Amino acid sequence: MSDLAEYERRISYALARIGKGVEAINARVAAGVARPAEPVVENLAPETGPDIPPDEGALTELRDALEAERDANAQLSERVRAIREKQETTLASLERKLAAATKGLDEANHELVRIKHANTELAAVNRDLTDAARDGLADPELINRAMQVELESLRAGRDAEIAELDGLLGALEPLLSTLPQSGPQPSEGDHA
Incomplete structure (x- = not known):
């Protein structure tokens, strides 16, 4: 230049x-x-x-x-x-890509925090449930709470996987748009 x-x-x-x-x-x-x-x-x-x-x-x-x-x-x-x-x-294209990558990273970080929180809560509830089982107490509220926390942990994990897949799809879309749109070409031996 x-x-x-x-x-x-x-x-x-x-x-x-x-x-x-x-x-x-x-x-x-x-x-x-x-x-x-x-x-x-x-x-x-x-x-x-x-x-x-x-x-x-x-x-x-x-x-x-x-x-x-x-x-x-x-x-x-x-x-x-x-x-x-x-x-x-x-430059405009790179700025758009950076904004999309930043948004995806923010979403992934949010899901990661959510998973960490759910796992910490799950570990605490499991300790309480283990203590209650050791004492011979079967507390239905504690069992219900443990199941709710486990479900939240599973949901957070699923949401994190979805965010990760969205990021992968976003990265693949530009590559896929450059591929030809036609289907497989018949070989010389194929006849209708």
């Missing part, structure tokens, strides 16, 4: 020098002056004497060179514009 900027700067500078030279020559032709005391731009046109008008061929060459430089500058400007558009499109 820095090379393009340097080329663009150099071409712009060259165009400005050529433009000044052409303007100087046109001004001399219009004023009837063959050559100024000091040249405006060095080596732009062949030497002319005091009684010799500027060479029209050299003037035409300079105009052609100026036009060619303008065309080259326009082409480079178009290339720079296309590169910038591509960069902006790529």
Whole structure:
């Protein structure tokens, strides 16, 4: 990218020098002056004497060179514009992907916290249930509570798996969209 900027700067500078030279020559032709005391731009046109008008061929060459430089500058400007558009499109795409990945990571973290909480609660209820069984007490509320906590733990695990699968599907969708949409192609031996 820095090379393009340097080329663009150099071409712009060259165009400005050529433009000044052409303007100087046109001004001399219009004023009837063959050559100024000091040249405006060095080596732009062949030497002319005091009684010799500027060479029209050299003037035409300079105009052609100026036009060619303008065309080259326009082409480079178009290339720079296309590169910038591509960069902006790529950047926007990457920002969308980052946002989706961040959202998926946040969801996975939420489910992980939920699983940790449910597992901690399940371990505590299981300890209480074990203590009650050891003492010979069968507390229906404690058994019910243990089952509820276990169900919550299973739900949290399932939700975490769903979040993980959603992340995998999200990563696979761009790859699948590039595959051809047609079904398997029949071989030469297959006939309907």
